[in-house]
Amino acid sequence: MSIITDLGDKISMVDLHDLFVPERTGSYILHEEQPSIIETSASPSIPHLLNGLEQLEIQPEEIQYIIVTHIHLDHAGGVGVLLEHCPNATVVVHPRGARHIANPTKLIQGARAVYGDQFDRLFDPIKPVPEDRIITMKDSEQLRLSEDRVLTFYDTPGHAKHHFSIHDSVSNGMFTGDTIGVRYAQIADEHEFILPSTSPNQFNPDSMIQSMQRIKGLGVSRIFFGHYGVSEDPENVYRQINYFLPIFMDRGRKVEQEDEEQSSSEKAERLYELLIESAASHLVDRKVSDDHPVYQLLEVDLKVCAQGIIDYLEKNKSKQ
Structure with a gap:
């Protein structure tokens, strides 16, 4: 059913x-x-x-x-x-x-x-x-x-x-x-x-x-x-996107600056680690246990998110 x-x-x-x-x-x-x-x-x-x-x-x-x-x-x-x-x-x-x-x-x-x-x-x-x-x-x-x-x-x-x-x-x-x-x-x-x-x-x-x-x-x-x-609560939705999107982009720029010789996949893997760390910190502060099943989805999503951010930054290097 x-x-x-x-x-x-x-x-x-x-x-x-x-x-x-x-x-x-x-x-x-x-x-x-x-x-x-x-x-x-x-x-x-x-x-x-x-x-x-x-x-x-x-x-x-x-x-x-x-x-x-x-x-x-x-x-x-x-x-x-x-x-x-x-x-x-x-x-x-x-x-x-x-x-x-x-x-x-x-x-x-x-x-x-x-x-x-x-x-x-x-x-x-x-x-x-x-x-x-x-x-x-x-x-x-x-x-x-x-x-x-x-x-x-x-x-x-x-x-x-x-x-x-x-x-x-x-x-x-x-x-x-x-x-x-x-x-x-x-x-x-x-x-x-x-x-x-x-x-x-x-x-x-x-x-x-x-x-x-x-x-x-x-x-x-x-x-x-x-x-x-x-x-x-749409206002809460807007607040969270306004909060997290700059964090995602800042973490991506940090990875780009760390080692420009890394491959895109290596950068994405490093960025994923930073994104999951940021999400986990937010959830721990809100008393969500670190073994909660939501982390299984976060792992999938944030790996793909990391790829997208690195792709964007590499395409727009002259604008950074």
Whole structure:
């Protein structure tokens, strides 16, 4: 049985067990006469999503739109597989991402470079989406799902250039994907802990802050994260990104200055050590034990974050 959370406002969240762990990636079901889905995660998660639809008594044939905030495989890798079960659905994607879900060759190559030997277990299979079943939404374009529910799409780069965030008129919530970080639901009862997601290869810290300021300026009431769940305190989300992102960048510059002769992978490994140290210090101060399961996810995330920061700094050496 899939884990389903009723979030109110005719929104349900299905736990997709991304990376084969709970509370990692969620798919949001918008309950209208023709339901729509936001986020699919990777292909191994699709059975959880289909089971969630069954529990909600939604037939896959009823799905109108499958919306992905961006095309990284932990958010959109399963869209081709899901579409095979949803014959009447249309996929909604950022204009920069459409050609990559139609032909995912470069997506696969990029993910293999990051995840190495783990790629097949985490992401296979990745199936192309027919071009005639894709639509794109430009900045500030709207999609009406019902008389009451309108989705507005905002171009929000920083984590990736092919990223939009989606405002929901019913909940006054924003589906932010990875734009303003990862929420570690495993410790949310003790402390709502949010870190920026700085994965390669389009991470840009300035764009991330600008996107966050844009979301803040819209006065949203709720933040729906790709990873994982909903925050009812957007101001706390903004505070944590404003706190941690400069720390991440300062640690990255420190590593760059330590030994410019090191390889990128060596720099990323050193930076990971500094990032996990910073996160652990924050959690210890908040009485989270050092053997808490959240550290398993932090290890995965911060290794990828370190790669993205080093990639950014190496591409922008003249600006440092």
